[in-house]
Amino acid sequence: SQTIHQWPATLVQPVGSPLSLECTVEGTSNPNLYWYRQAAGRGLQLLFYSVGIGQISSEVPQNLSASRPQDRQFILSSKKLLLSDSGFYLCAWSFPGATRGGYTFGSGTRLTVV
Amino acid sequence: TQLLEQSPQFLSIQEGENLTVYCNSSSVFSSLQWYRQEPGEGPVLLVTVVTGGEVKKLKRLTFQFGDARKDSSLHITAAQPGDTGLYLCACGGATNKLIFGTGTLLAVQP
Numbered sequence A: 001s002q003t004i005h006q007w008p009a010t011l012v013q014p015v016g017s018p019l020s021l022e023c024t025v026e027g028t029s030n031p032n033l034y035w036y037r038q039a040a041g042r043g044l045q046l047l048f049y050s051v052g053i054g055q056i057s058s059e060v061p062q063n064l065s066a067s068r069p070q071d072r073q074f075i076l077s078s079k080k081l082l083l084s085d086s087g088f089y090l091c092a093w094s095f096p097g098a099t100r101g102g103y104t105f106g107s108g109t110r111l112t113v114v
Numbered sequence B: 001t002q003l004l005e006q007s008p009q010f011l012s013i014q015e016g017e018n019l020t021v022y023c024n025s026s027s028v029f030s031s032l033q034w035y036r037q038e039p040g041e042g043p044v045l046l047v048t049v050v051t052g053g054e055v056k057k058l059k060r061l062t063f064q065f066g067d068a069r070k071d072s073s074l075h076i077t078a079a080q081p082g083d084t085g086l087y088l089c090a091c092g093g094a095t096n097k098l099i100f101g102t103g104t105l106l107a108v109q110p
Helices: none
Strands: A003-007 A010-013 A019-026 A032-038 A044-052 A055-058 A065-070 A073-078 A087-094 A109-113 B005-007 B010-014 B019-024 B031-037 B044-049 B055-058 B061-065 B071-076 B085-092 B104-109
Touching: A003 A087, A010 A019, A019 A032, A019 A087, A019 A109, A032 A073, A044 A065, A044 A073, A055 A065, A073 A087, B005 B085, B010 B019, B019 B104, B031 B071, B044 B055, B044 B061, B071 B085
Parallel strands: A010 A109, B010 B104
Antiparallel strands: A003 A019, A019 A073, A032 A044, A032 A087, A044 A055, A065 A073, A087 A109, B005 B019, B019 B071, B031 B044, B031 B085, B055 B061, B061 B071, B085 B104
16 A cells, blocks of 8 residues: 655744755655645645656745655755745645546644744 | 635534535536545545536535536535544646645534
8 A cells, every 4th residue: 555754743943944854655656746835724735746756846936946856755845944934744645647536645744934 | 727715714513513615616627626634634535526416425424516517515414523624625637736725624512
């Protein structure tokens, strides 16, 4: 069966510091991978998605970047964090080519920039 | 970009009551999904509806897809505290990405 791992679960970082959040998927090959950000009690904003190694699509201009160095690894990064980067970050995967099968989400990272 | 509006934004009810939440768009969905998210966790897929007018049931939850495929509803019968959470609709299409709705935060009081 497929599993998705996301870490760390919580993170407190000072303004201006770098960020690296990692997400890995097991039990499947060539998944579509996604990074979302969520404000408290609200919907999800798609940040990045990837359909293959090295292929990253950015949905909104921002202080963040994403990379996919391996088939089942997706990394969210920032060189210098802003206060507005605080939020709940979720990684997800889906089977390639279609969304009807739904997404499987990781358990999320709560990022607080201070 | 397709926007999904959910209503109500917040709902607080007593155990045993019924409720309905809605998901609406000005555009046609190719498919529509409902997720439930508990605090501090990622959303979990409940159901996918594809055909206009489709109705799916999952125990006490009934999902309906509008005939014109522009709206959907989720009805919960005899709500229980375990139903508490954030309910999200999401639509997808020919692209590889889902767009999520604004969410309905449900609290069921014992």
